[in-house]
Amino acid sequence: MIAWLVAFHLIAAFLWFSGLFYLPRLFKYHVVTLRQGDEQGARRFEVMERQLYRVVMNPAMYATLGLGVLLAIVQYHYVLSAPWFWVKLVLVILLIGCHHMCKAFMRKLRTTQGKPRLFYKIFSMIPPIIMGAIVVLTIVQPF
Numbered sequence: 001m002i003a004w005l006v007a008f009h010l011i012a013a014f015l016w017f018s019g020l021f022y023l024p025r026l027f028k029y030h031v032v033t034l035r036q037g038d039e040q041g042a043r044r045f046e047v048m049e050r051q052l053y054r055v056v057m058n059p060a061m062y063a064t065l066g067l068g069v070l071l072a073i074v075q076y077h078y079v080l081s082a083p084w085f086w087v088k089l090v091l092v093i094l095l096i097g098c099h100h101m102c103k104a105f106m107r108k109l110r111t112t113q114g115k116p117r118l119f120y121k122i123f124s125m126i127p128p129i130i131m132g133a134i135v136v137l138t139i140v141q142p143f
Contacts, residue, residue: 005070013064019056021127021128031120034114091137
């Protein structure tokens, strides 16, 4: 049973991360269309961003978190006493923050020119770094 939970947890996490990796890139291109005055292009990016966030990212985040909680409950005797698990939990909370920041960026881009492209490029590097740390913590369990 645990293997099934882990498998579905990983699938959901992969989907969530795909959105967290791609959405900031859409923001970068959205800013370009706004600065060029391309209203039709900007509307197209708004639709793409909204669909990615609502249809892929939100359900994937909830599934990842729900399955992660289930895994922690099933293995509570082990994971709750493991220091790496608590570090992973902090990193997951940071990812949730990134997720909600994406929503705020989407709202901002509907009404303004947004932030500079470089900002979104740098922001897009945060989830992969966190993901790498989570994978190392979970697989290697260094402490």
